[in-house]
Structure formats: C-alpha cells, structure tokens
Amino acid sequence: MLTVNSIKNGIVIDHIKAGCGIKIFNYLGLNSADYSVALIMNAESKQLGKKDIIKIENNLDMDLTVLGFIDPNITINIIDDETIKRKINLRLPDKIENVIKCKNPRCITSVEDSISNVFYLIDEDRGEYKCKYCDEIYKVSDM
Structure with missing residues (x-):
C-alpha cells in the first residue's frame, strides 16, 4: 500500500476524476514547484472507484473556475496546521x-x-x- 504523509500547511485537491490529475498538475505549473507536491493517480475511492489526488505543501492562488471546468467534482481542502480549515466543492462554472x-x-x-x-x-x-x-x-x- 502506498503511503503519502499529510501536509502541515497547503492545499489538497481531492476527488479528481482518475486520469485528470495530470491536467491539473500541468495547468498549475507544479512540475517547476520548489516546494513539496504529490500527484497520486488511480487511488482507491469508495465514491468514484478510482481517483487522483494532488497534495501541495504551499498556499497557491488558483483559478477555481478553470479547475471546475476541468473536473466539476473536485474538492479543494485548505490545510492549516495539519487540519482542514476550509473545504470548497467545485462545479461547472456558468x-x-x-x-x-x-x-x-x-x-x-x-x-x-x-x-x-x-x-x-x-x-x-x-x-x-x-x-x-x-x-x-x-x-x-x-x-
């Protein structure tokens, strides 16, 4: 079993449709990040069967409209001191x-x-x- 540690402060992009995580990873330019980033693909999910997850040990300014367009079922978790402080559910933008x-x-x-x-x-x-x-x-x- 794969284990990825929790992050102290940052963002977890969860419930990404399996295979779409790389699109979001590239859109956010995370390949050139100088902080810890984890892209987990095809993780087991009770809701989706399989899903992708991105963990970012940093706070980014993200365009949630674009992320909602890429995958409207994404959940954005804002992490502060290893605790979810805010949860944002996306949808298709108008x-x-x-x-x-x-x-x-x-x-x-x-x-x-x-x-x-x-x-x-x-x-x-x-x-x-x-x-x-x-x-x-x-x-x-x-x-």
Whole structure:
C-alpha cells in the first residue's frame, strides 16, 4: 500500500476524476514547484472507484473556475496546521473566458486575436457550453 504523509500547511485537491490529475498538475505549473507536491493517480475511492489526488505543501492562488471546468467534482481542502480549515466543492462554472478556443473557423474569435473566447454554460448535466459570439456548442467531454 502506498503511503503519502499529510501536509502541515497547503492545499489538497481531492476527488479528481482518475486520469485528470495530470491536467491539473500541468495547468498549475507544479512540475517547476520548489516546494513539496504529490500527484497520486488511480487511488482507491469508495465514491468514484478510482481517483487522483494532488497534495501541495504551499498556499497557491488558483483559478477555481478553470479547475471546475476541468473536473466539476473536485474538492479543494485548505490545510492549516495539519487540519482542514476550509473545504470548497467545485462545479461547472456558468461562464468561462479564454479557457477554451472556439473551433468554428467563422467565429469572430478565430479572426480577431484581441477578442476573448467566452463560453456560457447551457446544460450542466451534459456539460455543454455555447460560444458567446457564434453559438458553437462545446462539450466538456471534448476536452
């Protein structure tokens, strides 16, 4: 059995869908961190069967909107003196900006670099977003 010690102060990103932990790890730039970081992949989970976990021995300023878009079932635990001080449950954000790029070649965002890619959540159950400018549909599962 694998044992990873608890952290004194920092963040634990838990309940990550198995296989998605590396996306979050890379998004947060943890490969170049100068503090302790643990990426645990395919850990046993009673709820999910298998899950990924990231333990960060540091407090980071994270964009929870992007993390919620990557995996809306994530739980963020803020650890202080080896105790969970705050628990944040994520969900799909209502609006995302410059996280994904519209794939419609006729969309104004494909032509004008200065225009932000903005998508609005239209169906939370199916994880569907619609481009603000051209109504192109984007599914989270396409990511």
